[in-house]
Amino acid sequence: MGIVIIGTGLAGYNTAREFRKHDTETPITLVTSDSGRAYYKPRLSNGYRKGDTLADLVQSSPQDLVAELAAQVRSHSAVTRIDREAKRVVLADGEQLDYERLVVATGADPIEPPLAGDGLDRVYQINDLDEYEVFRQAADGASRILIMGGGLIGCEFANDLADAGYSIEMVFPESLPLPKLLPEASGQALYDALEGLGVRFHTGRTVERVDRDGEGVAATLSDGAVIQADLVLSAIGLRPRTTLAAEAGLTTGQGITVDEQLATSDPSIYALGDCAEVCGYVLPYVMPLTNAAKALGPTLAGEPKAVNYPVMPVTVKTSCCQVVAWPPDADAEGEWHIDGVTPDLRAEFYDTEGNLAGFAFTGKRIKERMQLSKQMPALLPGG
Ligand SMILES: Cc1cc2nc3c(=O)[nH]c(=O)nc-3n(C[C@H](O)[C@H](O)[C@H](O)COP(=O)(O)OP(=O)(O)OC[C@H]3O[C@@H](n4cnc5c(N)ncnc54)[C@H](O)[C@@H]3O)c2cc1C
Known part of the structure; x- marks a missing residue:
């Protein structure tokens, strides 16, 4: 028994670290469907510019974390079910782990673009280190990249990949980048700066098909235009991973619903990070989850603390603007x-x-x- 944390992203690991500042005894088990390597996700979208290799991006191996946190880490082990009555989680291989308190830090899923065509195996998305690794291998030797989506992730990769010498085409339905964050004049400033790096925009349109075309792809847009590229990077948004919680009967809205102490509708289960909706706020960024972990550490150790969310402006790492x-x-x-x-x-x-x-x-x-x-x-x- 003890604490089980599902997820080893920044939310899962930060929670374990914060908890250990208050309790060095209670067993912690971290379970993750990925490799369990600790990394700082924002670095993925400016890695080329900083000259980062994949090895540079990995901050610690699961083994390092076992030692640092006095915790068990189960990598490549997806949790398939939360049995609230028995207070245990069930893993994909059938193994079961009992918990006294459970923390759900399962992150968010990239939204799958509704695409037709026979070139979909050349459409990539990047929401974790493993996906980044696959993308970098594919981009090695490529020169033309089509980016779907004009949000934070699309713009940061456009800047980074253009700096690295790739030829970038951006396609998104709005007329300017960062439509959810910026007024028109500021969006135009970023548009001009990216264009100055050589990025070509195809705004007011979406990609409808991606077909194989020799070694690369031909992407057909909603207005019938066709763009040739070596590969496509889809960055059209993220959706909190709530299925596991919802199937266990926990209340969910846009994310897993939690109160100011990060408790779900089951008082022995907590949630934070990209999967959580904290008192109505879904804020998929590092500072909110860092503040959440700082409150959850003592709360799990029996010293309840409410999360502090000041105004936390979003920094977009587009060095061109x-x-x-x-x-x-x-x-x-x-x-x-x-x-x-x-x-x-x-x-x-x-x-x-x-x-x-x-x-x-x-x-x-x-x-x-x-x-x-x-x-x-x-x-x-x-x-
Ligand atoms: C490219 C990129 C750049 C970004 N840049 C910035 C930035 O500059 N500033 C900023 O504030 N934010 C940025 N963000 C957002 C920020 O990185 C995220 O908000 C944060 O990393 C989310 O952490 P998390 O732990 O909640 O989720 P994740 O890192 O997604 O971790 C989720 C974990 O849950 C595990 N998991 C999921 N389901 C299961 C299951 N069923 N069983 C077991 N394990 C499971 C996964 O394997 C993973 O370990 C960026 C995001 C991206 C993708």
């Missing part, structure tokens, strides 16, 4: 006020009552980000 943004709620009413000269912009969103409700900085103006973060109330006060 850096971006730091905290977007207003999707349904917020109000307007953007833009100051500066492209690409160095400061954008502030004020709601209809005159309250600051979001902001976006690009280029040299990113250094002003802390002023505005401090002007906004915390999402969750912690304590």
Whole structure:
């Protein structure tokens, strides 16, 4: 018995580390369907620019972590079922692990693009180290990469791969990159900067088919245009992995529903990271999960602590035009006020009552980000 943590991403490992600061005795078992190597996921999308090899990206092996955390690590072991009544998890090979408290840190799944064609084996996605490894092997010797999606991951890879000398085509349905984070003027600044690196945009369209074409592919867009490439990288979004929790009868919404102490609808099961919806917030970034782990460590050790979510602006690692943004709620009413000269912009969103409700900085103006973060109330006060 003891604590079982499903997932060895940043959420799973950080939870184990934080717990060990408060309890050195209780057994911990980390179970993961991947290789269990510890790595810092944000580095995947600027690895080429930094000259990182795959070996550079691995921070620790599962064996190192066993020693550091006095924990067991089960790699390549998917959990297929949570039996809440018996308080045990069932692994794919039939083995069962009993828990006193369970932490679900299963991350998110890349959304599969609805594509036709016979070239789908040349469509890649990158949401973990194992997938990155496969992509890098495929990209070795390639020169033309088509990126689907204009969000954070698509833009960062476009910048990184263009810097590494690849010829990049970007396809997405909106008219400008980072549509969920940026107002038009700031999105245009990033568009211009990426274009300056040689990235070619095909906006307002989606990829419908990917067919084999010699050693590469021919991608057919929704307007009938055809783009030749060596491979396709799909970055059209992530969806919290909630199936395991939902099948166990836990409450789920957009993510696994948890309260301010990260407890699910079953008080002996907790969730955090990309799979969790914390008091209504789904924030698939490093700082929210780091804060969540800092609260969950003591909570698991019997010293309950609520998670603190201050305003946590998102940094987009596009070196051609850096971006730091905290977007207003999707349904917020109000307007953007833009100051500066492209690409160095400061954008502030004020709601209809005159309250600051979001902001976006690009280029040299990113250094002003802390002023505005401090002007906004915390999402969750912690304590
Ligand atoms: C390319 C890229 C760049 C990013 N850049 C940034 C950035 O600059 N800044 C930022 O804040 N955020 C960034 N993010 C987001 C950030 O990296 C994630 O929010 C964070 O790493 C998620 O960690 P996690 O532990 O919740 O999930 P994951 O790292 O996805 O870990 C999930 C774990 O659960 C395991 N698992 C899942 N299902 C099962 C199962 N059934 N049984 C056993 N194990 C299971 C997986 O094997 C894995 O170990 C980036 C993301 C990507 C993909």
